[in-house]
Amino acid sequence: MAKKGWDEFEIGAMLRTFNGKIDDIAGTRQENRDYSENSSYTASVADWRLIKPVFNKDYCIDCQFCWVYCPDVSIISRDQKLIGIDMDHCKGCGICVEVCPTNPKSLLMFPEQADEETEIASWPKKDEKEA
Amino acid sequence: MSEMKKIKNLKEFSTSADRFEGANLLCPGCAHSIIVREVLNATNDDMVLSASTGCLEVCTAVYPYTSWDASWIHIGFENSSTAVAGAESMYKALKKKGRLKQPDRNPKFVSFAGDGASYDIGFQWISGCMERGHNIMHIVLDNEVYANTGGQRSSSTPIGSSATTSPAGKVSYGEKKNKKDMMTIMAAHGIPYAAQVSPNKWKDMVKKIQHGFAVEGPVFINAVSPCTTEWKFDPKDTMHLADLATDSLVFPLYEIIDGRELNITYRPKNVVPVEEYLAAQGRFKHLFKDEYKYLIKEWQERVDANWAYLQRREEARV
Amino acid sequence: MAFDKMELREIEVWDGNFAAAQALRQAQVDVVAAYPITPSTPIVEGYAQFTADGYVEGEFVMVESEHAAMSACIGAAAAGGRVATATSSQGLALMSETLYQASGMRLPVVLNLVNRALAAPLNVNGDHSDMYMIRDSGWVQFDAFCPQEVYDLNLIAFRVSEDHGVRLPAIVNQDGFMTSHTAQGVKPLSDDAAYAFVGQYKPMNDMLDFEHPVTHGVQTEEDWHFEHKARQHNDLMTKVMPKIESVFAEFAQLTGRKYTPVEKYDMDDADVCVVCLGTSVETAREVAKEMRAQGIKAGVVGLRVIRPFPFFQIADALKGVKAIATLDRSSPNGAAGMLFNEVAGALFNTDTKALLSGYIYGLGGRDLTKAHLVALFKELQANVDAGKVTTQLQQFIGVRGPKLAFL
Structure with a gap:
């Protein structure tokens, strides 16, 4: 964000989360909220990542462990289904992979540069030992 | 009184619209934000939040960004409890005077603070809030160290932990004092609800937070928050550490109602040896030298004694 | 909930502390959070008695320290309503950390500072050490020379502090004991006239407006901090004095009592x-x-x-x-x-x-x-x-x- 001069911002270093008014925050999904430029939702920490999670929906059972344990609100669940990963906010911690209970896992970590389609095409098979 | 949010299972919970945002500056794998999300998603009511100076505060409101979708205030290190108590007092005043802008809401007043900001520097402020009976919830994000400033010991730091101001060295095994028992101190204020929670047990957490929101009066919550940076474990293992904490009974999950009635809310099927919990963390690495192994034994004895004490209190209903 | 109004005589015999307590009552402060300390204690006691007798509708919160008093005042002010407290000396020293927070967050609070020496050696009597200690804390500071002025300046302080062009906390100073405990004739306004002068609080950036969530008390480092402090200083240098002078003029019209900055x-x-x-x-x-x-x-x-x-x-x-x-x-x-x-x-x-x-x-x-x-x-x-x-x-x-x- 552009660095503003002393006369260009709200007094008291106060920040507003949304542009204008919001009626029911808890009942409004992120994509339907009018975030202001001051909400960190509009920022990205993608450059923190060295490794990234890749989601393979073929094995996902929508248990939502990854959703509840993601520290960065980066597992996108809608209507009780995991639909993707918010790569602007994911810091690549790998918790989602650790807590994924399926066999093989529905989420795996790969180098940041890895191609998602290639990795999904060569996804590991079921681990018989673990099963 | 607003209706309590119905959360039967994790699938239902996952329909929550988060009011805490990513691209905050907390470390990858930080348990603080997992706890915050579970707390905030436990209700659909409006919230007024505060935070004491600490990791959560400095990482979620760095100008020009805020990660909070509810009104939030930070004043200082010691006073998040009193800050939100002031806001709660204003709410009561404006309600009486008929000047609330949205009088139909049922806001929840929640203060977040680290163990340093709660067990140490903010102790008096929290005690004052508990004694006065404000309708607030104070939540400790207990990572047993001053993590924000680089790992200095607090009165929550357990025996044998190597912190920067109680380091392990040639002639020292690190922290010498046992962790302060905040739960019973807070419960002794006669508050309606005090509970220890852990983010891995999300359902236990949500139930306790909802109970806390439902009662009138001050609520104290101690949440174990495994710290990848200061406990020294891989960020991906945060929930594994939380599992070890609850299942070794180092962090037993229980609640105290009205300062007296103690209920254990989680009994692990297979209790994990404390040694496993310690071994998973770099801050206890030195305890595995021969000369300090007796400390591990003592650790186990302490944890067993505490578990026995909690069970006796639960049975005795005192 | 209703509250009673008080019938006052044309001339009351009040000391500075009671004059301050009466002004706070008449301003219908929403939250008073306070902690007693000599010589300002009677302000808090007086206000407590007004509350006990049904003259106060707002919240009166007796906290466990002066630091907590100002912390609660800041939380209450950020929530969005009229806030006041009182202290002296060591109490001010204890709350001094939060004084900078109140002004830096641009939150209106009226603080009655009953001036007293600072230890060591311990002393309960009046000098201006406490006033001087926090003179660069970003608060507007008024000085009353007698109980009448304590009363008047309290009403004036709310108007200045809460003005949306100002939004800075204000201190009303009075001498410990010499003013605070010396009863003199004070001409008060009626409850209605006093409240009409102060006016109903107009919220701004209030945390209790759930349709417009706000974040107060952010972190700024070298890339933003200077600009925020500069903004605050600018407003103190350019906006406060004109506002004070216009409120003084309005007060003179109402009461005949004329004040000037010097x-x-x-x-x-x-x-x-x-x-x-x-x-x-x-x-x-x-x-x-x-x-x-x-x-x-x-x-x-x-x-x-x-x-x-x-x-x-x-x-x-x-x-x-x-x-x-x-x-x-x-x-x-x-x-x-x-x-x-x-x-x-x-x-x-x-x-x-x-x-x-x-x-x-x-x-x-x-x-x-x-x-x-x-x-x-x-x-x-x-x-x-x-x-x-x-x-x-x-x-x-x-x-x-x-x-x-x-x-």
């Missing part, structure tokens, strides 16, 4: 004058009149507004004076004295080339006697006659032992 007494033709604060202003006025009978054209300047410092107003008030004494009631501990420095700064680039000397007096409640002031005015006249300062620039008056003078 109060001048017998200054039109004065050769010599003192610049001082608090109850000393009234003592100095009396002595100045007596000096005139002795042929010394003496005057007095009292600061009604200490922050923002009335730089130009004080230069104007001192225009044409030949010798000035600043009276600082706080140990400067290794410097010349706050008033000495501020007055010197205000005059330095002007055509007024007066002889300036400073006096340290009254620490820990030591009396400033008329005899002290007679001697002081005579010294100033001697300076005028000699065309130079004939004494050292800084002198202690009223202290036992060998004469103490420096610079």
Whole structure:
């Protein structure tokens, strides 16, 4: 964000989360909220990542462990289904992979540069030992 | 009184619209934000939040960004409890005077603070809030160290932990004092609800937070928050550490109602040896030298004694 | 919930503390969070009694320390309503961390500061050490010389502090014991007239507006901090004084009581004058009149507004004076004295080339006697006659032992 001069911002270093008014925050999904430029939702920490999670929906059972344990609100669940990963906010911690209970896992970590389609095409098979 | 949010299972919970945002500056794998999300998603009511100076505060409101979708205030290190108590007092005043802008809401007043900001520097402020009976919830994000400033010991730091101001060295095994028992101190204020929670047990957490929101009066919550940076474990293992904490009974999950009635809310099927919990963390690495192994034994004895004490209190209903 | 109004006489006999408590009651403060400390305790006790007797509808929160008092005030102010408290001395010292938070977050709070010495050694009596300690904390600071002014300035302080162009907390100073515990005639407004003057609180950036969530108390480092502090200073320098003057004018219309940022007494033709604060202003006025009978054209300047410092107003008030004494009631501990420095700064680039000397007096409640002031005015006249300062620039008056003078 552009660095503003002393006369260009709200007094008291106060920040507003949304542009204008919001009626029911808890009942409004992120994509339907009018975030202001001051909400960190509009920022990205993608450059923190060295490794990234890749989601393979073929094995996902929508248990939502990854959703509840993601520290960065980066597992996108809608209507009780995991639909993707918010790569602007994911810091690549790998918790989602650790807590994924399926066999093989529905989420795996790969180098940041890895191609998602290639990795999904060569996804590991079921681990018989673990099963 | 607003209706309590119905959360039967994790699938239902996952329909929550988060009011805490990513691209905050907390470390990858930080348990603080997992706890915050579970707390905030436990209700659909409006919230007024505060935070004491600490990791959560400095990482979620760095100008020009805020990660909070509810009104939030930070004043200082010691006073998040009193800050939100002031806001709660204003709410009561404006309600009486008929000047609330949205009088139909049922806001929840929640203060977040680290163990340093709660067990140490903010102790008096929290005690004052508990004694006065404000309708607030104070939540400790207990990572047993001053993590924000680089790992200095607090009165929550357990025996044998190597912190920067109680380091392990040639002639020292690190922290010498046992962790302060905040739960019973807070419960002794006669508050309606005090509970220890852990983010891995999300359902236990949500139930306790909802109970806390439902009662009138001050609520104290101690949440174990495994710290990848200061406990020294891989960020991906945060929930594994939380599992070890609850299942070794180092962090037993229980609640105290009205300062007296103690209920254990989680009994692990297979209790994990404390040694496993310690071994998973770099801050206890030195305890595995021969000369300090007796400390591990003592650790186990302490944890067993505490578990026995909690069970006796639960049975005795005192 | 209803609350009762109080019938007041045209002239009440109130001390400064009770005058403050009455003003807070009439302003219908939404949250008072406070902690007792001598000599401001009776403000808190008075307000507690009003609450117990059903005259207060707002919340009265007795907290466990002064730091908590201001912390709760800040939380309450950020939530969006009228907030006030009172303290003194060590209490102010304990809350000083949060004073910067209140001003930095631009939250209106009215603080009655009943001036008292700072330990060590411990002392409960009046001097201005506490007032001086937090003078750069970003609060607007008024100074009352008597109980009537305590009452008036409280009502005025809410108007200034809560104005959306100002949004800065305000302190109303009064001398410990000399004002706070000395009953005098006070002409109050009726409850209705007082509240009509203060007006209903108008929220801004309020946390309790759930349709517009706000974040207060952010972190700024080297890339933003300077701009925010600059903004606050700018508003103190450009917006506060015009607002104070317009509220003073409105108050004068309502009550006939006229205030100015710098109060001048017998200054039109004065050769010599003192610049001082608090109850000393009234003592100095009396002595100045007596000096005139002795042929010394003496005057007095009292600061009604200490922050923002009335730089130009004080230069104007001192225009044409030949010798000035600043009276600082706080140990400067290794410097010349706050008033000495501020007055010197205000005059330095002007055509007024007066002889300036400073006096340290009254620490820990030591009396400033008329005899002290007679001697002081005579010294100033001697300076005028000699065309130079004939004494050292800084002198202690009223202290036992060998004469103490420096610079």
